[in-house]
Amino acid sequence: MTRMVTVNLKINGKQYSEEAEPRLLLVHFIRDALKLKGTHIGCDTGHCGACTILWDGKPVKSCQILAVQAEGANIMTVEGLEPEDGKLSIEQESFRENFAQQCGYCTPGFLMMTRYLIRNNEEMTREEIREKLHGNYCMCTGYQQIVDAVQDAQRKYFATKK
Ligand code: FES
Ligand code: FES
Known part of the structure; x- marks a missing residue:
């Protein structure tokens, strides 16, 4: 046994x-x-x-x-990730607004990476975001919108700090 x-x-x-x-x-x-x-x-x-x-x-x-x-x-x-008030988190909202998912299978992993990256980096360039996301694969989006979403999430996050 x-x-x-x-x-x-x-x-x-x-x-x-x-x-x-x-x-x-x-x-x-x-x-x-x-x-x-x-x-x-x-x-x-x-x-x-x-x-x-x-x-x-x-x-x-x-x-x-x-x-x-x-x-x-x-x-x-x-x-x-979801705040208790029932709204979307910054990461979820940014992925939704930037059409950063299609089938959505990869999305949980990208959302968790986004949570980490936007809180632990100074403003990232698109190249830096791509590099930092090298361990996450997406078979659908071509990554363009995912990078957009991470940049957007970081802008939104920094705005909450002002
Ligand atoms: S399921 Fe863990 S890295 Fe793919
Ligand atoms: S949205 Fe389908 S694998 Fe990323």
């Missing part, structure tokens, strides 16, 4: 405590045990970025980590 391990962690400000097999990937734990389906699985090999979450505020590909390694972690998933 497979030994189960209890994993205690915080996601989007809420404390969870659930059992996981020692070999279970964090992305499967988040989606299947905790029922937070916003984080997507595109490859399971660390290439596509669809599974990106923020761990202590830093982007992490959750298909590259075991659930048991997340004991005590403080994580944000795409569900945590």
Whole structure:
């Protein structure tokens, strides 16, 4: 019989405590045990970025980590982006306004990267944004609108700081 391990962690400000097999990937734990389906699985090999979450505020590909390694972690998933007032976050609003998604499969990962990038960089050029997003793939948009959306999100974020 497979030994189960209890994993205690915080996601989007809420404390969870659930059992996981020692070999279970964090992305499967988040989606299947905790029922937070916003984080997507595109490859399971660390290439596509669809599974990106923020761990202590830093982007992490959750298909590259075991659930048991997340004991005590403080994580944000795409569900945590939305402000409590029911409005869209700066990142969501910017992607919507700039038509930065088509099928939307890659979008959760890009939104989490955008949350991280706009808060942890001075004003970025388009080239810098492209470089920083090199770990996230989109099969639909050609990236142009995604770069527009990140720039727009950063402008909006800086405006809140004035
Ligand atoms: S599913 Fe994790 S990088 Fe593709
Ligand atoms: S919008 Fe379809 S993969 Fe990016």
